[in-house]
Amino acid sequence: MDEKPVMLIVDDVDVNRAVLKNLFQEGYELVEAADGQTALAVMASRPVNVVLAALEMQGMDALELLSVMKHTPGWMEIPVVVITDRSNYEGQANAVEMGASDFITKPYHPTVAWLRVRNVLGGHENEWRKALQVAQDQEIVEMQHSMEKDVLTGLYNRETFLRKAAELMQAGKDILYDIVYFDISCFKVINDLFYMDTGDVVLKAAGFYFPAAVGDEGLCARFEADHFVICIPDSKLDMDRFMQGLDDSMKSLGINHKIRFFAGIYKAQDAFLPVDRMCDWARMAMCKVKGSYAQRYAYYDEGMWEVMLREQTLVRDMELALHEKQFCVYMQAIYNMEQKRVVSAEALVRWNHPAIGTILPAYFIPLFERNGFIVRLDRYVWEVSCQFLREQKDRFGEVLPVSVNVSRLNFYNLDLLQFLMGLVEKYGLEPWMLKLEITETAYMDEPEKIISVIKEFRARGFAVLMDDFGSGHSSLSMLKNLPVDVLKLDMSFANEVGHSRRVNAILKFIMSLSKELDMQVIVEGVETKKQLDIIESLGCYDIQGYYFSRPLPAEEFMKVLEEQNRKEGTDEDEGLD
Ligand code: C2E
Ligand code: MG
Ligand code: MG
Secondary structure (H helix, E strand, O other), X not given: OOOOOXXXXXXXXXXXHHHHXXXXXXXXXXXXXXXXXXXXXXXXXXXXXXXXXXXXXXXXXXXXXXXXXXXXXXXXXXXXXXXXXXXXXXXXXXXXXXXXXXXXXXXXXXXXXXXXXXXXXXXXXXXXXXXXXXXXXXXXXXHHHHHHEOOOOOOEOHHHXXXXXXXXXXXXXXXXXXXXXXXXXXXXXXXXXXXXXXXXXXXXXXXXXXXXXXXXXXXXXXXXXOEEEEEEEHHHOOXXXXXXXXXXXHHOOOOOOOOOEEEEEEEEOOOOOOHHHHHHHHXXXXXXXXXXXXXXXXXXXXXXXXXXXXXXXXXHHHHXXXXXXXXXXXXXXXXXXXXXXXXXXXXXXXXXXXOOEEEOHHHHHHHHHHHOOHHHHHHHHHHHHHHHHHHHHHHHOOOOOEEEEOOHHHHHOOOHXXXXXXXXXXXXOXXXXXXXXXXXXXXXXXXXXXXXXXXHXXXXXXXXXXXXXXXXXXXXXXXXXXXXXXXXXXXXXXXXXXXXXXXXXXXXXXXHHHHHOOOEEEEEOOOOHHHHHHHHHOOOOEEEOOOOOOOEEHHHHHHHHHHHHHHHHHHXXXXXX
C-alpha cells in the first residue's frame, strides 16, 4: 500500500486552511495547526513530511517556526514552504533566507502551487521513501518470523514444518528420515490442577529439549497445544534415549505431576509423499500407545489405518449413543462357593450400535480413555447401576452390592467423591452397595494421589476393589501400601491354574497374604469345573466367570436374583417344616 506524505498546514485563518486543504487533499495526508506553536506540538506527536506555513500569523509566525525547526534535530530536515502575498517580496526573501525550502503566493495558481510543493518534497522524498522502505522490510521480516514460528516455544509452526520437512527430505536423497509425533497424556489436567502458566512452562521446556535433541540435521515444530513433531534422519534417532531425555527434562521442572509424552514414528520411505499425511500416520501410531503404562512409543504399520477408520466412526457416534441410551449395562454374577449363592455383581457396559451391532468394551473403552469420554460414560454406568440397586431394594427389600469400574481418568475430577455420594443419596442407597473397581495400572500411574482418594472413598463407606491384579505390573510388595478391600485376580490366573505349578504356588501365596492383610479375593475368568476345583482347594471362594454366568442384561440378571430369592425362600420354608 502506497502511503501518502503528510502535509502540515499552518495558518491562523480557517478559510485559508480550507483552501489549501482543498488544493492538496488528493496527494497528501493533511494535518492542520492555527499557529507555529500548535504546529510544533503536532510535529512532536506524529511524523510530518512537509510544512506549509503562512508568513504572517497571530502567535508564532512562519519565520519563528522556521527558526525553531532549523535548530531542532529531526525537524531540521522537514521542508517548509512559506505562503505569502504575491507582492510581499521582502517576506519571500526573508523566508528563503531563514531556510524555507520555497514559497507559494496568494492568490494561488493551483498547478504552480502543487508543482512547487512536489519539487520541494522531491529532494526529501527519496530519503523519506527509503526510510519507509526499511521500516516496511523490517516489518515483513518480523511478520514472516511470527508466521513461521510458534510464539511460545520458538519452534516452527505446522505450516512451516510441513514445507521445510518436505524440502529437507527431498533434498537428502539417500537419507531415510523419520517423522515423530509427540503428545502429552492428560495435558489438560496439568492446566486444571495447577496454575495456567504451568502448562506453558512444560511446553517451553519441551521447546528447549526438542531442538537440542534433534540437532542440526532435523527439524522441530509445535503443531498445536501439546503436540510436537520432529523430522530427523533415521540413523540419528534412538527413541529410548530420546524419551528418557524428555522425561528427565520434564522431571527437572519439579512439577508435582508426572508429565508423560507418548510418541508415534513414521519412517518416510518415500520422501515425496505429502508430509501432512506422514504426520497423520505418525500420530495414529502415537494414539495407539497414548495413555498406556508400559509402552511409550509405537511405529506406524498399515493395519492402523483401518483401526483409525473404525475408531473415527465410534467417536463420531458416541455422543448420540449416550443420549439415545445405546450403552447398556450388563451384570455378571459373583458367586460365593461357601454360601453357594450369588453375592454381588459387576456392571459391564456394552454398546448396542444401530449399524454395527453389539460392541464389547475392549473396542471402545481404550478409545474413550484416550479422548476423555470415559468419564461421562462411567458416570452413566454408575447411575444405571444405582437404579438397578434401587430396583432390587424395592423388589426384595435387600440388596446385593454391584461393582462398577472406575476408569483412572475419573481421579482427575475433583468432584468424583461428591458425585458418587450424590448418586447414592439420589437413589436412597448406602455406599457399601456400590463397590468401586480400580484397575491395577491406575495405581501405578500416581500411587500417592490414588491412595489418598481411595482412603476418602473408604472413609465414606465405599468398598474399593483392585481390578486385574497380577496382570503385569503390580508387585506383591505394593500390596502393603494399598488400602483396598478386595483383590480381583486377573483372568490369567484362572487360565493357567492347573497348567502351571508356579501359578498354583503364587495363588496360594496371595491367598495367605490377603488373609494376613484382611483383604477379600475374587478370582475372575473361571470357565471350567477343573479350574473351579483347584481354585477352591486353594482357599478362594469368590468367583466371577463364565462357569457360573456370563454378563447378562440387567433385566435378566434381576430374574436370576428373583429366582435365587424365591429358591432361598422356599428352602427356608422347607427348613421350617
Ligand atoms: P474387567 O473389569 O476386568 O471385567 C471383567 C471382564 O472379564 C469382562 O469383560 C467379562 O465379561 C470378562 N469375563 C468374565 N468372566 C470371564 C470368563 O470366564 N472368561 C472370559 N474369557 N472372560 C470373562 P468385558 O465385559 O468385555 O469388559 C472388559 C473390560 O472393559 C473390563 O474388564 C473393564 O476393564 C472394562 N469395562 C467394562 N465396562 C466398563 C465400564 O463401565 N467402565 C469402565 N471404565 N470400564 C469398563
Ligand atoms: Mg472390573
Ligand atoms: Mg478384571
